[in-house]
Amino acid sequence: MRQWNKAVRKAILAAMALLLAAGCSSSSSSGGSTEGERVQLTMQAWGNPAELKVYQKALDAFTKENPQIHVKLVPVPGDQYEQKLLTSLQGNRGPDVFYSSEPTMARLIEAGQVQPLSEFLQSEESYVQADEFPEGLWGPARKDGEIYGLPPDVNPFVIYYNKKVFQEAGVKSPQHYYDEGRWNWEAFREVTGQLKAAGKQGYIMENWWAHWYSWVWSNGGRIFDEQGKLVLNENEPAKEAFGFMHDLVQDGNAVYSGSLPKGQGADAMFMSGQVGMLAAGRWLEPLFTQNKSIEFDYIAFPSNTGKKEPVAVPGAYFAVNSKNPHVKEAMKFVSFYVSRQGQEIRLADGGNALAAIPAADEAILSKSTIEHTSYLSEARDDGYTHGSNMAYDAQIPGLNPDITEIIDLMLLGKQDAKTTVARVTETIAAALK
Structure with missing residues (x-):
């Protein structure tokens, strides 16, 4: 009888341990989540259907290199984008990583809603370093020497x-x-x-x-x-x-x-x-x-x-939600997405922008099929030169x-x-x- 009670107690304790483990693994914010050993991140972006396919190329390539991290693309129409982003971030329901326009970036930094990135960019985990980008690109994404957003590409007019x-x-x-x-x-x-x-x-x-x-x-x-x-x-x-x-x-x-x-x-x-x-x-x-x-x-x-x-020369910024539960994984993905590798993957075939990293130019521009793509690169270079x-x-x-x-x-x-x-x-x- 005592052995039976002992066995029952062991079974109950084992069941409680399983329930507790399940509860811990399922707890998450509305953004990233953990599925066993796999981290699930959400990425919010604007864009027409053709652009979304361009973004997805980088998501697929990142997951192939980092199978423990999966990124889900959440598209939002451009005319609703800023309001939805600001509302979700204020309510702690925001995406883990997201595109931000130049004017919006200043507001997010002021509100403390974006993760500082400078230290991570200097680490071995990052796919890119800050000095790979032209100085004139930072705009409102860098404040008091701290970087809060990275340029995924640029779009000269x-x-x-x-x-x-x-x-x-x-x-x-x-x-x-x-x-x-x-x-x-x-x-x-x-x-x-x-x-x-x-x-x-x-x-x-x-x-x-x-x-x-x-x-x-x-x-x-x-x-x-x-x-x-x-x-x-x-x-x-x-x-x-x-x-x-x-x-x-x-x-x-x-x-x-x-x-x-x-x-x-x-x-x-x-x-x-x-x-x-x-x-x-x-x-x-x-x-x-x-x-x-x-x-x-x-x-x-x-x-x-x-x-x-x-x-x-409009250029969005790619930022990390400072309140998401998987900041390290999110920063790693963002660094990949904006890196030379990430830009070449997205922009070389049917891309929707020019490179924000000059080293990626050759791979991207050499595959353009539009006769006067040179007007784009000239406009970008003139923009850098004039700081405009x-x-x-x-x-x-x-x-x-x-x-x-x-x-x-x-x-x-x-x-x-x-x-x-x-x-x-x-x-x-x-x-x-």
Whole structure:
């Protein structure tokens, strides 16, 4: 009887131990989890369907090298992205790793929601080191010497043009004007006006920092000087650029994306042959390349200065949620994703950006099938040289959205360019104080 009781007690204790072990292994946050010896991470990112396939290449390659870590891609539409990310991080339900835009990065650092990365980048566990990136790329991702986000790639701004739309409308291509040395604002007005007369939209005007900075910079203008001083209100080329954007939309040579019916985006209009040109980085290339019904190419932004001018070089940051339970594994994945190896895996075949690490250039650019991909690399290099790949206002939490709202009124025709420049200047000046 005593032996039976002893056996029962052993069985009960063994069962309790199993239950306790099961409870420990299943406890996790809503982000990463542990399945036995395997760590499960979540990665949140924006992007069209073609871009998501590009991201997945790196996830698969990382898991192949690190089978004990699995990363699940969680896509979120771009127009909902920032709000969903901020809400989830505030509620401790955020993803383990995630893409962040430049303006959002400053807010996340201020709120203590992103993991410092500098120490890890110096360790043997990291696939990349900080000095592999050009100095001008850090922007708001580095504060007081500490790195909080890593550039996965960069996307210098160019103008896409639909060759078929130009041919069917009987309009000379932008490349024709460029070869003649006449690709300036007058030529831009000319071709957009001719496309309009042929029943097409000439250009899609969008409203976020990379667009307005590209028009300002490509005209030789500045919103801030090299020291970060606000100079917009006294810089004539910059004020001319605001007037040019305003007039393009009000004269009907361009249509403002903010006035389009819900669900009608710039990329869809381009692919359906409704519009001749739009501005973007390389992220639209995979989507357009898969659509065999269109023929497109790149052209640089038109300039009135007679020389090459910088344009925006948008670049997201890849960051780690400081509150996720598997920070070490998350940092290891992030370092792989942005490393030379990770960039080559993602960007060489049908990639959606250019390399943020110059050493990866050859493998990526040599496989591009678009005729004038060189305009992308030239725009990126000019951006690095002039230090213009980052807008100073993006480093001030909350300022960039305020500027966007002011420019929205101008593009909707509710405010003229002069008033817009004055209000943007006042808003930035107040934020700087």
